[in-house]
Amino acid sequence: MPWKLVTEFTFDSAHVIVGYDGPCGRLHGHTYRVKMELQSEKLRPSAHVKRGIMVADFKTLKWAKKDVEKGGLDHAYLNDLLGDDTTAEVIVQHLYRKTLERIRENLPEGDDGSDLKLKVTLWETPESYCEYWE
Numbered sequence: 001m002p003w004k005l006v007t008e009f010t011f012d013s014a015h016v017i018v019g020y021d022g023p024c025g026r027l028h029g030h031t032y033r034v035k036m037e038l039q040s041e042k043l044r045p046s047a048h049v050k051r052g053i054m055v056a057d058f059k060t061l062k063w064a065k066k067d068v069e070k071g072g073l074d075h076a077y078l079n080d081l082l083g084d085d086t087t088a089e090v091i092v093q094h095l096y097r098k099t100l101e102r103i104r105e106n107l108p109e110g111d112d113g114s115d116l117k118l119k120v121t122l123w124e125t126p127e128s129y130c131e132y133w134e
């Protein structure tokens with residue numbers, strides 16, 4: 001894999017882990033930190049440039065930092081989007097799936113993106129994080 005695109009960002013959101021017997025079972029918030037790592041065998045065009053010079057546009061990987069009213073996860077109540085089980089494990093899987101969807105939507109015709117490998121890391125607190133890849 002000759003290229004690895006990496007970007008990090010944060011978003012602030014509230015959640016409850018429904019049924020959790022402890023403080024996380026009460027409404028509270030986190031500044032979540034996200035690291036996106038996308039490996040690729042080749043360079044591609046993006047929505048903003050027609051020449052094949054990018055693994056993917058950084059903008060495609062950073063959608064979740066947008067305000068929830070603009071399609072991101074910032075200032076969201078995560079339970080409204082994901083249901084009762086808003087653990088780091090569930091949120092990071094959601095980030096992975098939605099990001100891959102966006103990457104695929106931006107692929108040129110005839111490109112199945114089979115060389116792309118995405119890994120997402122989500123910090124719920126500065127000390128605790130969860131990684132997800134397939």
Ligand SMILES: Nc1nc2c(c(=O)[nH]1)N=C([C@H](O)[C@H](O)COP(=O)(O)OP(=O)(O)OP(=O)(O)O)CN2
Pocket residue numbers: 017024028086087088089124125128
């Ligand atoms: N495997 C998981 N365990 C816990 C999760 C989770 O998503 N996956 N989430 C929580 C809570 O949401 C909590 O807000 C975060 O927990 P924790 O790391 O314990 O945070 P604290 O900073 O409050 O930790 P202390 O060291 O106890 O102060 C819990 N577990």
Ligand SMILES: [Zn+2]
Pocket residue numbers: 015024028029030124
């Ligand atoms: Zn929490």
